[in-house]
Amino acid sequence: MKAKDLLGRHGEKLAAGFLETQGMRIMDRNWRCPQGEIDIVALDGDTLVIAEVKTRRNLEYGHPFEAIGAAKLARLHRLALSWCRDHEVRAARRRVDVVGVIDDGVGEPQLEHLRGVG
Amino acid sequence: MGVGRSYSIALLGLNGYIVEVEADIGQTLPSFVLLGLPDASLNEAKERIRSAAQNSGIPLSRRKITANLIPASLPKRGSGFDLAITMAVLRAAGDIRSTEGTVFISELGLDGRLRPVRGILPAVMAAVQAGHPEIVVAQANAAEAELVPGAVVRGYKTLARLAFDFGANPQDLALDYEPADGDVAGDQDVGAAVAPDLCDVSGQGDARRALEVAAAGAHHVLLCGPPGAGKTMLAERLPGLLPDLGDREAMEVTAIHSLSAVHVDSVQLLRRPPFENPHHSATAAAIIGGGSGLPRPGAASRAHRGVLFLDEAPEYERRVLDALRQPLESGELVIHRSAGTAAYPARFQLVLAANPCPCGKATGRGVDCTCTPVMRRRYFGRMSGPLLDRVDIQLQVERVSLADFGQSGTEEDTATVAGRVQAARARQLERLGSLGMETNSQVPGRVLRGELRLPSATTKILDTSLERGILTARGYDRVLRLPRMLD
Numbered sequence: 001m002k003a004k005d006l007l008g009r010h011g012e013k014l015a016a017g018f019l020e021t022q023g024m025r026i027m028d029r030n031w032r033c034p035q036g037e038i039d040i041v042a043l044d045g046d047t048l049v050i051a052e053v054k055t056r057r058n059l060e061y062g063h064p065f066e067a068i069g070a071a072k073l074a075r076l077h078r079l080a081l082s083w084c085r086d087h088e089v090r091a092a093r094r095r096v097d098v099v100g101v102i103d104d105g106v107g108e109p110q111l112e113h114l115r116g117v118g
Numbered sequence: 119m120g121v122g123r124s125y126s127i128a129l130l131g132l133n134g135y136i137v138e139v140e141a142d143i144g145q146t147l148p149s150f151v152l153l154g155l156p157d158a159s160l161n162e163a164k165e166r167i168r169s170a171a172q173n174s175g176i177p178l179s180r181r182k183i184t185a186n187l188i189p190a191s192l193p194k195r196g197s198g199f200d201l202a203i204t205m206a207v208l209r210a211a212g213d214i215r216s217t218e219g220t221v222f223i224s225e226l227g228l229d230g231r232l233r234p235v236r237g238i239l240p241a242v243m244a245a246v247q248a249g250h251p252e253i254v255v256a257q258a259n260a261a262e263a264e265l266v267p268g269a270v271v272r273g274y275k276t277l278a279r280l281a282f283d284f285g286a287n288p289q290d291l292a293l294d295y296e297p298a299d300g301d302v303a304g305d306q307d308v309g310a311a312v313a314p315d316l317c318d319v320s321g322q323g324d325a326r327r328a329l330e331v332a333a334a335g336a337h338h339v340l341l342c343g344p345p346g347a348g349k350t351m352l353a354e355r356l357p358g359l360l361p362d363l364g365d366r367e368a369m370e371v372t373a374i375h376s377l378s379a380v381h382v383d384s385v386q387l388l389r390r391p392p393f394e395n396p397h398h399s400a401t402a403a404a405i406i407g408g409g410s411g412l413p414r415p416g417a418a419s420r421a422h423r424g425v426l427f428l429d430e431a432p433e434y435e436r437r438v439l440d441a442l443r444q445p446l447e448s449g450e451l452v453i454h455r456s457a458g459t460a461a462y463p464a465r466f467q468l469v470l471a472a473n474p475c476p477c478g479k480a481t482g483r484g485v486d487c488t489c490t491p492v493m494r495r496r497y498f499g500r501m502s503g504p505l506l507d508r509v510d511i512q513l514q515v516e517r518v519s520l521a522d523f524g525q526s527g528t529e530e531d532t533a534t535v536a537g538r539v540q541a542a543r544a545r546q547l548e549r550l551g552s553l554g555m556e557t558n559s560q561v562p563g564r565v566l567r568g569e570l571r572l573p574s575a576t577t578k579i580l581d582t583s584l585e586r587g588i589l590t591a592r593g594y595d596r597v598l599r600l601p602r603m604l605d
Contacts, residue, residue, distance in 0.1 A: 063180040065148050073147075098147065117147050 011055025011101035012039050018099065018111050024049060031083055038079050040099075048091035050080040055101040064100035065114070073117065122209030124217040125250055126202035127241040128194045130412065131453075131460025132373055134244025136221075137187050137194060141206035144182035152203070154187030157195040157411070166197070166226050167204045174230035174278040175290040179211040193457045195412060197225035198235040201254065204277065205284070214284040221245045223263075224256040230277040231297040232256035239369070239376040242266045254280065262376060265369070265387050313358040313390075317531035319351050321518045326352075328513045330535050333359035334542035335558035335599070338446070338468040338508060340431075340501075343515030344481040349471040352515070353427045356469060357393040358532040359539050360424070367423045370463055374422055378415050392424035394466075398433040406441050406451055413453035413460045418445055421466035431470040432500040439505055442468065446508045470501065470509065481517065510559065510596050563595035572598070 016026050019042050027048075028041035040051040052072070054064035076096045084091060095116040103109035122141040127134040137154075150164040171178045185203050187194055202222040208214045223241050225233040238259045245253055246268045253271050255263045260273025274280040278291040319326065325341065329352055332339045339356075341349040363371060372388045396405060396417040403409065407416035418426055426442075428434060445451050449465035474480040475494045480487035489497075506512070546557055555561055574581075580597055583589040589597065 063148065065180055068147055114146055 007055050007057065007103075008053075011103065012053045014101055014103070014109055014111060015051065015053040015099040016040055016042075018113065019049075019051060019097075022113070028083070028087075031086075033079070033082050033086065035082060036075055036079055038076070038083055041083060046091075047093040047095055048080070048084070048089070049095055049097050050076055050083070051097045051099055052076055053099045053101060055103065057104050058102065064102065065098060065112070068098055068117075120210065122206040122211075122217065124202045124206040124209070125219070125221045125245075126199045126223055127221060127244050128192050129237050129241055129244075129377070130192075130458050131415075131462055132240045132377065133461070134241045134248075135189075135192055136245065136248045136250060137189075137192065137199070137202075139199070139202045139206040140186040140188065141203065141210040142184045142186075143179045143207075143210050144184060146182045148180050148182065150178075150183045150185075152185050152187075154190045155193050156187065156199075157193065159196055160194055160199055163197065163200045163203055163226075166200055166228060167207070169228040170200075170226040170230045170277055171204060171208070173228065173292065174276065174281065174295075175292040176208060176213055176278070176281050176286055178207055183207055183210075193412070195457070196235065197233075198223050198237075198241070200224065200226040201232065201277075201280075205280075208281065208284075208286070214281055214286045217284065219250065219252060221250045221253045222255075223253065224259070224274075226277060227297070229297065230292060230295065232274050232276065232280070234258035237373075237377040238262045239265060240373040242269050242271070243369070243373065245269070261386070262372075265372065313532070314351070314354050315532045316355045316358065316535055317529045319348055319355065319529060321529075322348055322352065322515065325513060325515050326530070326535070328511050329356055329359065330539060332356065332467070332469075332511050333535075333539045335510075335546070336467055337510035337559050337599075338470075340470045340472065340506065340509045340512040341515050342472050342474060342513065344517055345473060345478045347481075347515045347517050349515050350427075350429055353425070353429070353469045353471060354393070354395075355532060356427075356467070357391045357425050359536050360391040360467075361536070361540050361543055362389045363391060363423055371423050374415050374419055374462065378420055390424075392421055393427065394418075394421035394424070395427045395429065398428070398430045400434070400438065402435070402438045402441050405438055406445075407453050407460070407462055408455070411455060411457040413455045415462045416451075418442060418464040418466060419451060419462035422463045424466060425469055426466040427469045427471070429471045431472045432497045434500065436500050436502065439500065440502055443504055443508065446505075468509065472498070472501070507590055507593050507596070510599060558599050561599060563591070563598070566595055566598040 020026060024042040024044045026040060026042050031038045031041060038050055039053045042049045042051060054067050056064045080094055098114045098117050100112040101109055124139045126137045126139060128137045152161055152164055168178055185207060201224040205217045205222055209217050223235060225235050227233050234256045238255060239262055242253055242263045243266050246266055251268055251270045253263060253269055255271060255273055257273040257275045260271055263269060263271040275297060276295055278293050278295060282288055282291055282293060333356060341352060343349055368387045368389050371392060375388060394417040405417045407413050407419055445464035446468060449463060450461055451464045452459060452461045475487055475489040476497050477487055477489050550561060553565060580594055584594050
């Protein structure tokens with residue numbers, strides 16, 4: 001595994017833990033299909049949450065949130081539908097969240113969470 | 119936190135309007151939206167602001183930034199809003215203390231320096247009038263902004279310094295950054311170009327006298343004579359005879375020059391009457407003002423309170439010459455374009471120069487002239503009757519005689535004549551001040567034929583001419599005006 005993938009995995013683990021502290025129940029992690037991958041699927045009350053996690057060591061290449069463009073958001077919404085079809089889940093409400101993780105490996109990692117983007 | 123607010127000025131011509139800048143930060147993915155009718159150069163502000171803030175050590179929020187320029191219906195252009203938007207956004211993020219009430223007028227460099235913008239003087243005047251005397255500008259604009267009475271101006275070189283004064287956390291600020299001083303206007307004398315002196319003109323006693331009268335009474339002049347007689351020399355020396363501009367006039371003139379491209383860094387008040395000498399190929403837009411989008415002032419407005427000299431006047435397009443009739447009458451130019459209407463003052467003294475005919479040899483007996491009568495008529499026909507009707511002094515300038523030429527060096531210099539002009543202006547003010555006027559050329563016909571009426575024996579020849587249709591009513595008043603000058 002390459003270093004960047006390791007960092008990504010590490011970030012996703014931190015994010016999943018963080019979402020659980022926010023009262024969400026993790027349903028699935030790293031679900032893949034031909035269209036792409038969902039980092040975290042969670043349940044927030046009766047809302048199905050599709051969470052995308054972006055991890056950076058520092059801000060040299062920009063903030064993690066800046067890496068999420070319109071195309072990526074659209075794909076996440078499509079993936080959410082695919083996941084529901086695949087698991088035969090009918091969610092009353094669905095939303096896409098983004099979790100930004102900045103962890104330079106020295107200090108405490110910083111997590112930022114945006115609910116219901118795009 | 120919440121909504122940040124600051125102020126800037128949008129200029130429409132010389133009129134400035136207060137623009138309120140609101141900024142809000144939404145909890146969603148990063149983006150920057152600018153609302154409120156920005157033009158292309160203003161929309162680029164988003165990128166300038168992001169880089170400038172980053173490089174100043176006070177990066178913008180990583181959320182959705184919405185900045186709104188109010189009123190939305192007012193077209194806004196140019197880069198002068200950069201700073202106001204930045205400050206509102208920083209305030210919205212809670213990075214600095216309240217910016218409410220302060221007017222910010224400056225462009226931002228990518229490195230975080232504040233750059234000077236055009237039209238600072240009229241913008242600051244508008245801000246003070248609108249009740250916002252606290253103004254922040256780029257250091258290079260500070261001297262110009264301070265010309266406005268009542269303005270509390272602060273000039274800054276960098277965004278970091280400004281943010282520091284507004285209470286930003288100094289820890290990350292790039293306070294040590296000093297941009298090179300290359301583009302900061304120093305104390306160079308803008309108006310210090312040496313004006314030509316009247317003593318350079320040999321002979322031409324009549325013309326010199328006419329010029330003196332024109333200067334004293336602010337009359338328009340037509341100089342007609344063969345090439346080489348000295349028409350251009352004479353015209354160029356007219357501004358030197360005019361007295362210095364008063365406070366209000368100097369402000370008007372400086373405001374126009376602050377707006378037009380000629381003196382971007384005019385840091386001092388222009389006290390001398392301007393001189394504009396456009397080429398005869400100039401278009402109506404160049405003379406009157408114009409351009410795409412919002413109209414910019416033309417030569418006529420740049421000559422406001424000074425001299426507009428049209429050399430080879432019949433060579434101008436007739437349309438261009440006739441376009442001058444309106445400002446000659448009203449002292450103002452109102453220009454309409456798609457993006458809005460601008461009114462520029464244009465109370466200039468018009469000096470026209472013309473050859474007697476296209477070949478220029480129809481002087482004296484005119485034996486060398488090769489022009490046909492039709493050519494001559496067509497040549498002078500370019501200057502329409504209505505235009506010439508407004509020119510008080512029409513003068514033949516003859517070739518300099520050998521006797522006069524040999525005598526050169528004994529002529530009066532500008533200072534002597536300007537002294538007499540000054541005295542004449544003072545006398546006019548004494549006579550006309552109670553009527554609310556300063557110079558003879560402003561006296562309306564009603565007053566000429568009323569309070570200042572001449573004895574009927576004196577005006578007899580005029581009355582006859584009017585009756586016969588040789589003179590128009592306006593011409594009649596113009597003729598009445600001039601002798602008031604000669605006494």
